[in-house]
Amino acid sequence: MIKLENIKKSFGELEVLKDVSLNVEKGTVTAIIGPSGSGKTTFLRCINILEQPTDGKITIDEQTIDFSNKVSKKEIISLRSKTGMVFQQHHLFPHLTALENVMEGLVTVQKVKKDVAKKKAIDLLTKVGLEEKINLLPHQLSGGQQQRVGIARALALEPTVILFDEPTSALDPELVQEVLKVMKELAEEGMTMIVVTHEMKFARDVADEVIFMDGGYIVEQGHPKDVLEHPKHARTKQFLQLIQ
Amino acid sequence: MIKLENIKKSFGELEVLKDVSLNVEKGTVTAIIGPSGSGKTTFLRCINILEQPTDGKITIDEQTIDFSNKVSKKEIISLRSKTGMVFQQHHLFPHLTALENVMEGLVTVQKVKKDVAKKKAIDLLTKVGLEEKINLLPHQLSGGQQQRVGIARALALEPTVILFDEPTSALDPELVQEVLKVMKELAEEGMTMIVVTHEMKFARDVADEVIFMDGGYIVEQGHPKDVLEHPKHARTKQFLQLIQ
Amino acid sequence: MDLNSIFSQENLTIAKDSFLPMVKTALIGTIPLTIITFIVGIVLAFITALFRLSGNKFLNGIARFYVSIIRGTPLLVQLFIIFYGLPSINVTISPYISAIIGFSLSVGAYASEIIRGSIQSIDKGQWEAASSIGMTYNQTLKRIIIPQAARVSLPPLSNTFISLVKDTSLASLILVTEMFRTAQEIAATNYKFLVVYTEAGIIYWIICFFLSIIQGRLEARVARYVAK
């Protein structure tokens, strides 16, 4: 179970997350939607503790960090190891091949033997449909392929939950589907996922819960059908109109 | 009338446009769709002569350039002045305000008096809904606002045809509509437009003709209804499936 | 000797007495020479950069050769050739002009690479956008590219400027009065080379320190239109 309680985050004067709480059950997919600047990325980054929340509690797999207290580096590293992250821009390591990108965390962080790591990395790259591209450098791959390597890299460390930040929004339209397909398969295998996305079809078909964020709050949340087709709040309605 | 005959373009060995011909009537909107790398951008750039075609003829407003002959700079400048271009990335001049961006071509190229240019620029910025932002620098504007300044900048020189290269694909989803709205208004006013886009709804609702490009050729073209809903070619079908 | 003797009464007196003469030649020699040279050098650098960027193979070749020669040989040798060498082909140039020529050629070569880099660093889209509204090469350069390139090249150009302040100490070799020459003269009479040179070093440092403050201000100003 992933439990986020009263997360707050400010950058200087700017309060970006005002008070966000969310429970995510194991094996479910949560989709987060909302206008630009509403704090979606910041929220994901707080779960991954790339940004340290100003206040609030995060619980993943029994470990809880309370950010109203001083937090040690060790706690952060331990909690972070339970999450994987896929970015909007793939952020692959440009000097490493697809294979090396996926192996990096296994070898450097988890100190897995090279040949074991390699086997695992090949399996994961095969899973995302890239068995023939393992020795290419990121710039030799298309945007969709790059993003799939990014997913394999996040999967390699076997996190409890994977966070996706608009994984398809930087892609050419005809490359979007290949990434969404991989994500759908992951969801079907029971991976716990939190996905910031603008792909409404994906949210409707795959997500177990949809969250609408605006102005640093969760404005509305519930079953995809309810939120996307019968939104209760005026802001949700307005937003959905704009993007469809 | 804009007439493009047997346009060819190679980069070294790579033949990007193999043989493209297209007629565009005054006051119509032509939408170009097609997969990434099919040559859509290159085609637009050839019309604007940002890239010089390897072969072929371009006729706009009685002026014809035949690229099988040597072409003078003067001819190019004259033909180019009949086209305006809106880019995928806005390419606004970052050191100039919105107003100065729109005035630049008038003052520097057309040698219009400053106060006349200013009046015209304010009118155009008002038209695209930015009368309150005229003195802001590009980085102080949202993506949608930037793109609208880009449109005003292209309009300022009163071109015969405006070329749009995926004007909304770099925008956050909820900013897309404000740009499409401006484009729709332009179309209604009778502006001649050629638009590379992935916005199928816009193509369907606004375009008079849709072109599907692939592999450096026009594969299919016709009325939006026909091309988008009853595509004849397998490749068109496949592409439309992928992006919907 | 020990630390105390470094700050002995004698050394302090020497430092005090030599301070004003050195500051004076810094003000009438080093600083004006630096400023004039830098301005001429930048103009030269700019032309060289345009040569390098032009499609013309001949101009490009000239520019490359010039830059290679200047960067590949010691400034001292260049100054010697200009001042002592040219008279043998009957070109005799006064010390001050020789210094300006020598240092400007040097600044021109180093700065041209900076300017070229800064122009190339501007997104190609800017050229195309300018082109699409009908601007010519020269118009685009002047109104669109240079204002943006100036921002990129300001920090490295400031560094060139600061280096130049110190390099002008070589001007004394060709009879130009500047600060380091004064230091040498003073030391040649009191034989306290270490004290006097160190003092000169401190004065250089102070000049450079002020220059880098100005640099910081300028950079902040030119950065105004850039997104955070």
Added chain:
Amino acid sequence: MDLNSIFSQENLTIAKDSFLPMVKTALIGTIPLTIITFIVGIVLAFITALFRLSGNKFLNGIARFYVSIIRGTPLLVQLFIIFYGLPSINVTISPYISAIIGFSLSVGAYASEIIRGSIQSIDKGQWEAASSIGMTYNQTLKRIIIPQAARVSLPPLSNTFISLVKDTSLASLILVTEMFRTAQEIAATNYKFLVVYTEAGIIYWIICFFLSIIQGRLEARVARYVAK
């Protein structure tokens, strides 16, 4: 005199006779000194850059001060203080070691700014991606950032290296044999300083020319993983 007299038989003989001695001291003096100094300097530069990038105010302050001093004062003064000044506080260092210290401190300061810039130029996303798979600061630096920063910093570092070749001519001041000293010795005997210095300049230029070819190769190699 005229152009002919520049290429007179006499001058050509002088140039021929002085060629070998100069090349010899270039090979045993200038080049090894440059290489050793550069390696030590880069290590120093790297540490300084990390100090500057660390959140620690104290380390940052030290690094800033060091860079400011070295960049703000002439190298000549620095060498003087190390070699002739330190003995007065009972620190006496041999010429060669003094030269290495002096030039390394110089390279360290200039190169640290280059390295710092190159590290900062790497997209923040790389740090975050590394962080998100659990890599520590040091692991990220070593395995992700430095390999990429190396590419960015290679051209300016090569320039520092090439400048160093010429700067080592100052080493004779502190009793280290290098090429320019040999040129001075020869010129003092035959009084043809112009011919001999020009020849020295040409040799420097040849060395720099070869170095820049190597630079080009290296850059091409390190660029392998970068999109066109």
Added chain:
Amino acid sequence: GCNTNKKEETAKGKDLLTQVKDSGELKIGTEGTYAPFTFHDKSGKLTGFDVDLSNEVAKRLGVKPKYFETQWDAMFAGLDAKRFDIIANEVGIRADREKKYYFSDPYITSSGALVVKSDSKVKSFNDIKGLNAAQSLTSNYGDLAKKYGAKLVGVEGFSQAIQLIESGRADATINDKLSIQNYLKETGDNKVKIAALENDASNSGFMFRKDDDSLVKAVNKALADMKKDGKYDEIVQKWFGKDGLK
């Protein structure tokens, strides 16, 4: 423990001469670029009048000479910093220098010579009033030129001074007679000439730090011995011919 203590005490108290003898070498600072006193011959070997002389002095002290070559300002700094023990560089014995340094007894006497362009009208030192004299900072002769009312232009060395005269950018230079004669002999330059010789001769000697005078005394003794047994004359003749110092 006692023993080592004693040793340290004596080491501290050792005079310069003992230190030199203990180390077995005399460290000599010189420019190496001032012919014919200290310079490199065609084979690259350091040689010259001052070099031969200090070689002989070292021999008589029973130690090996070791040369440290650098430029004028660094030479003084090097002596101060105890990088070497003496300077052998034709340094003129002058009151201002004697305030800070010891000198040996003079080992050479020479006079200044005025060099001008061959077609110059300058005939005597008095004629250089108001003219440009190219002088290096390091020579004694700048003061002399100033005394006769010349304007000084500072150059790096003698060669550069000659070049300035030949290109018309300076009118005259004053330098050591012996050094000029050597230049004229070596180069056969006929574009310049000696216009006048100075009446007052000046003395040069080895220069020492003002620590203790033990080494000065020993060097003086060696010089006196050389003069007595003819070695000194031999060296003079080698460099300046039969009546070179007349």
